[in-house]
Amino acid sequence: MKKLINSPDDVVADALVGIAAAHPQLRVDHEHRIVYRGDTPRQNKVGLVSGGGSGHEPLHGGFVGAGMLDAACAGEVFTSPTPDQMQEATKVVDGGAGVLHIIKNYTGDVMNFEMAAEMAAEESGVTVETVVTNDDVAVQDSLYTAGRRGVGITVFVEKIAGAAAEQGMDLATVAALARRVNESGRSMGVALTSCTVPAAGKPTFELPEDEMEIGVGIHGEPGRHRVPLASASEIAQQLVEPILADLDFTGDTIVMLNGMGGSPLLELYLMYGEVKNLLDRAGVTVARSLVGNYITSLEMAGCSVTLLRADDELLTLWDAPVNTPGLRWGV
Amino acid sequence: MKKLINSPDDVVADALVGIAAAHPQLRVDHEHRIVYRGDTPRQNKVGLVSGGGSGHEPLHGGFVGAGMLDAACAGEVFTSPTPDQMQEATKVVDGGAGVLHIIKNYTGDVMNFEMAAEMAAEESGVTVETVVTNDDVAVQDSLYTAGRRGVGITVFVEKIAGAAAEQGMDLATVAALARRVNESGRSMGVALTSCTVPAAGKPTFELPEDEMEIGVGIHGEPGRHRVPLASASEIAQQLVEPILADLDFTGDTIVMLNGMGGSPLLELYLMYGEVKNLLDRAGVTVARSLVGNYITSLEMAGCSVTLLRADDELLTLWDAPVNTPGLRWGV
Amino acid sequence: MVAEAQGATLGQLRVWIDSFHTLVAEQKAYLTELDSAIGDADHGINMSRGMNAVAAKLDVSSPSTIGELFKTVGMTLVSTVGGASGPLYGTFFLRIGTSAGDVEELDGSGLGTALQAALDGVLARGKAQVGDKTMIDALTSAVEAFRGAVQGGSSIADAASQAQDAAERGRDSTTPLTARKGRASYLGERSIGHLDPGAVSTALLFTALAKALA
Amino acid sequence: MVAEAQGATLGQLRVWIDSFHTLVAEQKAYLTELDSAIGDADHGINMSRGMNAVAAKLDVSSPSTIGELFKTVGMTLVSTVGGASGPLYGTFFLRIGTSAGDVEELDGSGLGTALQAALDGVLARGKAQVGDKTMIDALTSAVEAFRGAVQGGSSIADAASQAQDAAERGRDSTTPLTARKGRASYLGERSIGHLDPGAVSTALLFTALAKALA
């Protein structure tokens, strides 16, 4: 395991020290492992709290700031944070307009946030709404699974709900928008290599030199199939086709070509070229795009594609100013 | 070799297709492999042209845009572009105020840009000034070497000279500023793993599981020494000490903790925490900071530290608006 | 020694926690290994982080009632584990604490009631059923065996020992199942043939109980 | 056959380029391997990209003079190779072209003058000296040998063959040297014990010349 760390147990705590040092406009609660917007709570603005296991940076801490999240709770690597972290964040960011919890659909995350919402309602009377993202088409969504995993769409939910909250919309409206974004988005990923959880000390899975995992999860969960390594254009097809088969994306879309953390930006642009080409041919109109590392899986080589159907309202909220370490424009 | 590519020979051309698709505000000349600002040439603005081998993204193409570069010439992976590319870019971006070439100090880059400047002066009469960056303290600067390599400071030169040009300063002033930034900056990097040049198909160097290369170059060039893998805090020391030993950095500085491409952002933040701690103890004042992948070496795991002595003039130019794929604020 | 044979004392239940801590520490790598086959390779890491925190907590606070003991254990797990096992094991112990209340001893039926409350809590939290290939499979069979034994007149020690056996049977029953809850469910039929890590840690929990009450 | 023995024709010089192309293609992996030891593992890739482009270019444009031939070769290398070798080899051929001018044949002394001009151009471009462990080491000794042989009355074929030998000696002389120019100079003393890749490709260039003029 080759990592820039001190000890596997201290990775998250040490990284938070660096985040605090690098971004004086943010406030970091090291005890609870929460990254806050420096000016939170804002009176009468809906507070946005997200969080999850660490190792997906910039998600979520890198999306804290004006126009996006008020707080992000950092769990251990790939392990959801605990209810008391989320409860604390919920109390702190509430400016009287209630708080939206943005949760990726994983059993642990859902249960921990659920307990947090119960505790927050009980102890401090903060009204909490919840959106659970579940956009990963690699997973069958059925009674027989924990449901689809929340992946790339989470970035879009945080951006768009963040803009809505910044504009003063109320909790119900912000939550409804967040749910609409989730329902209008789909993702699919691929891994060329595994990631290595520091505490585990070895790769999460073995992937032979000539194979790749189509449909991989952001924690290295297995995907739909393990197949021979293919060209970028074939990989693009294997990512885009299941997405287009799952939801109708004719009309305006926002597209993200996301790196898993270990693939060079050069390759991500190359992949985006292939994806864009397929979308053009399928009659999908790309209104906005993002190419880069936004929701990662430590040092995994690979990428994912996220598509969001976007009407004028969503595009306007997408274009609204945002000032976070990971996403910034208009300010 | 596990890469998201079609064929090793097409990597750069294919990636440029993706860059063009992802950034409609840029203009890509696919024949000459040049990324342009959409609104270049701008009358009476000094044109900024940079370029170099590909594989260091976002440098240079990701730094094209308002407040930074007018054009970036993309060479093959790790191979400097050719004079005719640079000559073409020079002609296109000249708005009558002359053109600054920003070159990293590598024999190939220097010679190719030199030929380009000769050709540009001969054929089109464009006045060209040149700054050659050489900030890598890992290399001994002497008559017996090709001189120090240009690395992280190049990002700062492009940002600050870009802001100066945007504000209407003349060629001599912009060039002098660019040289001052270069002379006021120092860098040092470390590799935990090698990178793999697509056309070569195998890692550039072998690095045993328990070793790292201190002072590595951005093309995988060997550094000062190969030593046992150490903790983040020890690595930070091995990067910061040679920098501080080379130039006095007491006073305001701009600091970059740059990822080599394959290290997760989580680790880069962790490293930044360690670096910041050392700088605090050494009496170095961090006025601004950047943490992330800015000048990479394909999928190499590792990082580099760049320090720049910054007075009020440089800080003001640093803070000036910039709108590029890789660096954006104030707009 | 009639009193000891009839009930579980605060001290014995504290021993339960301590020996669960020890077993988790011993089996940390094994639990993680199991989780790497059908999950995300952290169950041992999660449980041992939590039980280390519990041990540290109990070292400084000395709960004087059974209710307090288990609420401390539950809260500590909830606030240090995260993941799926944090809320599940946390809820388990919190519910035992609430059910037991401010007492220093629980008889067999009282402990049975507390265990049932704990199981119900875990079922409500995780919404899994028996057969979904989760810790519920081991937990349900252990709690049923314990309560059945107590009702049938067994001593609390015997009941705990039967619960251990039942937990191990429940644990082993997960191997041929297809996971329908938690991360392993993403694997669908590829989860067949593997033990569920949470069921394995739950079996350790009842091994520890049997030991503590023996 | 007196004419052929005295001068190098346009056709022969075209063969020089073609057989250099062939040799570079054959030795591509070896040149890259050498560059991976003390450089950045691309010299073979660079040279073969360039010579492929030259071959493609010459296929469509048929230069009718020696000056045109070498200017085409030089410009193509300059505009397709990049790196250090692009400007260096590019300058080399451009200077031959300029020195030769609009002729269809060069005698030994004319070719010698052209080679010297080429060497001077490469020296000016790269600012290396003999002993810096670069292509200059092979090039200088080859050009000196060629000119010396012509002056001493050798046929152009003999002179080329002596130049090949000298290039190979110059190439081999790079092994014990410490690099002082180019990427290898970053290695300092660690560059000792390796052949310089550019000196090796330069030796191929003179192998090709000797073949073409034989």
Ligand SMILES: Nc1ncnc2c1ncn2[C@@H]1O[C@H](COP(=O)(O)OP(=O)(O)O)[C@@H](O)[C@H]1O
């Ligand atoms: N919905 C659920 N109900 C009951 N138990 C569950 C549920 N989901 C997961 N589990 C249990 O949790 C265990 C995994 O715990 P752990 O690995 O610590 O958490 P995570 O899955 O978040 O990484 C599984 O082996 C399973 O026994």
Ligand SMILES: Nc1ncnc2c1ncn2[C@@H]1O[C@H](COP(=O)(O)OP(=O)(O)O)[C@@H](O)[C@H]1O
């Ligand atoms: N300043 C110089 N003068 C002459 N030859 C040089 C100089 N620098 C490098 N070279 C030659 O160029 C060769 C390397 O070429 P190549 O690998 O194609 O380019 P790069 O070093 O840019 O990757 C070296 O082996 C050396 O012979």
Ligand SMILES: [Mg+2]
């Ligand atoms: Mg987990």
Ligand SMILES: [Mg+2]
């Ligand atoms: Mg090179």
Ligand SMILES: [Mg+2]
């Ligand atoms: Mg797990």
Ligand SMILES: [Mg+2]
């Ligand atoms: Mg080279």
